[in-house]
Amino acid sequence: MQFKNIPKDQRPREKAIKQGLKSLSDCEIISLFLRTGSRYNSVLVLAQKVLEKIKGISNLSRINYQEILEIKGIGKAKATELMASFELVRRIKLMEKSKEKIKIKQPRDVFNVMKYEFENISNEHFYLMLLNKNNELLNKKQLYQGTNNQVLIDLRDIFEFALINKAQKIICIHNHPSGYSNPSKDDLSTTKEIQNVAQKLNIVFVDHIIIGKDEFYSLILKKKFKL
Numbered sequence: 001m002q003f004k005n006i007p008k009d010q011r012p013r014e015k016a017i018k019q020g021l022k023s024l025s026d027c028e029i030i031s032l033f034l035r036t037g038s039r040y041n042s043v044l045v046l047a048q049k050v051l052e053k054i055k056g057i058s059n060l061s062r063i064n065y066q067e068i069l070e071i072k073g074i075g076k077a078k079a080t081e082l083m084a085s086f087e088l089v090r091r092i093k094l095m096e097k098s099k100e101k102i103k104i105k106q107p108r109d110v111f112n113v114m115k116y117e118f119e120n121i122s123n124e125h126f127y128l129m130l131l132n133k134n135n136e137l138l139n140k141k142q143l144y145q146g147t148n149n150q151v152l153i154d155l156r157d158i159f160e161f162a163l164i165n166k167a168q169k170i171i172c173i174h175n176h177p178s179g180y181s182n183p184s185k186d187d188l189s190t191t192k193e194i195q196n197v198a199q200k201l202n203i204v205f206v207d208h209i210i211i212g213k214d215e216f217y218s219l220i221l222k223k224k225f226k227l
Helices: 012-019 026-034 043-054 057-062 065-069 076-099 107-118 155-164 185-200
Strands: 125-131 137-145 169-175 204-211 215-218 223-226
Touching (some): 012 026, 026 043, 026 076, 043 057, 043 065, 065 076, 076 107, 107 125, 107 137, 107 169, 107 204, 107 215, 125 155, 137 155, 155 185, 169 185, 185 204
Parallel strands (some): 169 204
Antiparallel strands (some): 125 137, 125 169, 215 223
């Protein structure tokens, strides 16, 4: 059915006002952000194309700007508006996480805390997570940003941050934009260096987690985890 043939009270905006946002389908919600259709497709058809591209709304936050532009009928303005809505959701999730008292017991706990930090980025980012003796999260911080396949770090920054915050344990986390979480030779050597310095400073080096797409890798356990 063409959009113009949909009864006015059943169109997404009118339906949301009358029945509430919860009454809308995933497609209708996305159409509200797109606002208008294109020359060839209605706004609902465009919204459906977005859902097909990302293979379901659960993957919405993983799509990037260039992937959205690949959808025929979506230009820079619509793509930017969609990305802004995804970023808003990401920030809300991060705020909710920051209010929780988080305990890190296994690599998946690290991933669950950090996964939103690595959404929609195309270069490597390095984070440090600080824990107390009970494995409770004290603080986390992005220390470095690199290229699409490399990030350079300085051990002094890592341990200065840990010592200032009186951390007893640390976890390193970085991403591989390629999507594959297998460690490189540099990852292995860097991890060993951090581990050695931590031991000298009486700080427990818990793990180094590499986050890919739909997977992550624990360098301490030497094991890949799939989502």
